[in-house]
Amino acid sequence: MRVQNFIAAMLVLANAPLALRAQKDVAAKVCTIRETTFKGWQAEEVANSWVQLMIVPQLGGRLMQVTFNQHPYLFVNPKYEGKYISPEQAAGRWINYGGDKIWPLPEGNDDEQHWTGASTPLDDGAYKFSIVSQENRCTVRLDGPLDPPTGLQYSREISISSDSPQIDFHAITHNGTGHTINWSVQSVSQYDLADPAAPNGFNHNFWAFTPVNPQSSYLNSYHVRDGLANDPSFSVKSGLFRLHWRYIESEVWIDSQAGWLAVVDGTNKYAMVEKTRYFANETYPDKATMIFYKNGPTVELDAQGMPHVSRAGTEDTPYYMEAEMNSPMAELGPGQTCTMDSHWFPTRLARDFHTVTDAGAVGSPLSVSRQGDELVLTGSFGVFFPGSLEAILYDEGGAEQGRVTLQTVSPADLLDLHRSIPAYAKIARVSLHLIDNNHADRGALGEAFIAGADTAP
Numbered sequence: 018m019r020v021q022n023f024i025a026a027m028l029v030l031a032n033a034p035l036a037l038r039a040q041k042d043v044a045a046k047v048c049t050i051r052e053t054t055f056k057g058w059q060a061e062e063v064a065n066s067w068v069q070l071m072i073v074p075q076l077g078g079r080l081m082q083v084t085f086n087q088h089p090y091l092f093v094n095p096k097y098e099g100k101y102i103s104p105e106q107a108a109g110r111w112i113n114y115g116g117d118k119i120w121p122l123p124e125g126n127d128d129e130q131h132w133t134g135a136s137t138p139l140d141d142g143a144y145k146f147s148i149v150s151q152e153n154r155c156t157v158r159l160d161g162p163l164d165p166p167t168g169l170q171y172s173r174e175i176s177i178s179s180d181s182p183q184i185d186f187h188a189i190t191h192n193g194t195g196h197t198i199n200w201s202v203q204s205v206s207q208y209d210l211a212d213p214a215a216p217n218g219f220n221h222n223f224w225a226f227t228p229v230n231p232q233s234s235y236l237n238s239y240h241v242r243d244g245l246a247n248d249p250s251f252s253v254k255s256g257l258f259r260l261h262w263r264y265i266e267s268e269v270w271i272d273s274q275a276g277w278l279a280v281v282d283g284t285n286k287y288a289m290v291e292k293t294r295y296f297a298n299e300t301y302p303d304k305a306t307m308i309f310y311k312n313g314p315t316v317e318l319d320a321q322g323m324p325h326v327s328r329a330g331t332e333d334t335p336y337y338m339e340a341e342m343n344s345p346m347a348e349l350g351p352g353q354t355c356t357m358d359s360h361w362f363p364t365r366l367a368r369d370f371h372t373v374t375d376a377g378a379v380g381s382p383l384s385v386s387r388q389g390d391e392l393v394l395t396g397s398f399g400v401f402f403p404g405s406l407e408a409i410l411y412d413e414g415g416a417e418q419g420r421v422t423l424q425t426v427s428p429a430d431l432l433d434l435h436r437s438i439p440a441y442a443k444i445a446r447v448s449l450h451l452i453d454n455n456h457a458d459r460g461a462l463g464e465a466f467i468a469g470a471d472t473a474p
Contacts, residue, residue: 048155048179050148055081057099061146063155063175067182067428068363070175075101078144078159078173081116085182085363086429088287091116092209092337107136115207115337119188121167122201122302122343130199132167139164139171154178168194180454181402182428184361192349201302202357203343206291208280210262210336219336222283225260226370227307228275229253234304235272243268250311262338264313264329270305278307278340279378283368286431288399290373291342293359299345308341364399365431375460376451377401383463385447391437394447398432398462404453408438411446418444426451
């Protein structure tokens with residue numbers, strides 16, 4: 018009996034690593050929701066093995082932080098950490114806690130169809146938190162109070178799955194009045210621009226991008242709504258609006274039709290791509306679909322009318338940038354609702370940026386050259402899903418001639434591709450696809466004709 022017990026015990030010990038590995042595999046395939054604290058606030062954490070989301074319902078339902086691969090993206094204002102100032106206490110002041118939230122457009126104080134941007138129940142009221150689903154897909158819901166100045170009532174669902182860092186948002190706008198109202202909703206994300214290597218410095222290698230509209234209504238394909246019209250932060254090149262962050266206040270509007278924006282932290286080599294749907298036949302507020310706001314000092318006039326730069330300091334003028342995606346204007350009758358869906362894709366990327374595809378962000382485009390009896394594939398990318406890269410080979414007539422699996426890839430890793438494959442005869446074009454771990458084709462990261470293909474054997 019003792020021998021049998023000893024053998025059984027040895028089997029348990031021998032299988033312990035397998036059991037632990039199985040537990041880790043199960044843990045990696047689920048997402049979790051739990052109560053916690055964040056910077057002194059009562060918070061809710063939604064997490065999987067890729068990302069951790071910190072939500073503070075009391076602060077207008079804000080998503081206060083997104084951490085991917087131990088890298089935090091969002092600005093959290095240290096001035097208000099652990100504090101809550103109600104709309105009544107704010108008395109018209111805007112309390113900027115940071116994080117990510119949804120706001121109405123248009124802004125201003127012209128009439129009741131403009132939002133003043135001050136502290137109101139819409140922005141600072143306590144939101145009700147509830148769990149919609151969890152385990153393989155975790156979805157939480159935040160329901161806000163009615164906002165009397167606008168007649169709006171916001172709800173927002175935030176979801177992650179277990180198999181990637183993708184974050185999904187479903188915003189619901191409800192007309193809580195007995196009359197018709199007309200508003201756009203925007204997602205507003207405040208990205209942290211402090212330099213991690215210099216406590217009082219800012220990140221000098223931070224960029225933002227969105228494609229310009231070839232038939233833009235704006236001069237230079239963008240409109241500087243606030244700040245210097247010739248702000249050196251802004252440029253357009255190769256069909257992209259480019260923002261190189263500098264510490265001076267401005268707000269720029271872009272009437273992009275692409276439905277995405279990207280921010281790239283070249284210092285830490287992280288990127289975030291935000292996507293939403295563009296509706297071609299709808300009206301956007303002042304035609305803007307994407308907005309970037311840079312916090313910083315402003316040029317002002319003193320009492321004698323002389324220009325000067327406003328006082329700069331990280332307490333009053335902290336380092337952050339807002340990336341904003343707008344919905345079309347929606348006319349809502351009493352009790353009616355409209356929705357806006359958006360998606361975030363955290364990934365790794367260095368300074369170079371070219372475009373965004375369904376599969377990932379492209380730093381330097383795919384290039385294929387013939388070198389002897391090999392094809393050499395190069396490029397840099399940030400993938401949105403874990404899986405493997407597959408090269409699909411085509412001849413001059415567009416017929417597929419084969420597929421080659423290149424390597425496994427992960428959103429958490431920088432992808433600098435430099436791979437050689439056999440140079441099969443008649444191959445003229447290569448497409449680089451991402452196949453996820455569930456064997457789904459997530460689309461192409463790039464496609465290229467082979468340099469020197471006309472001399473192929």
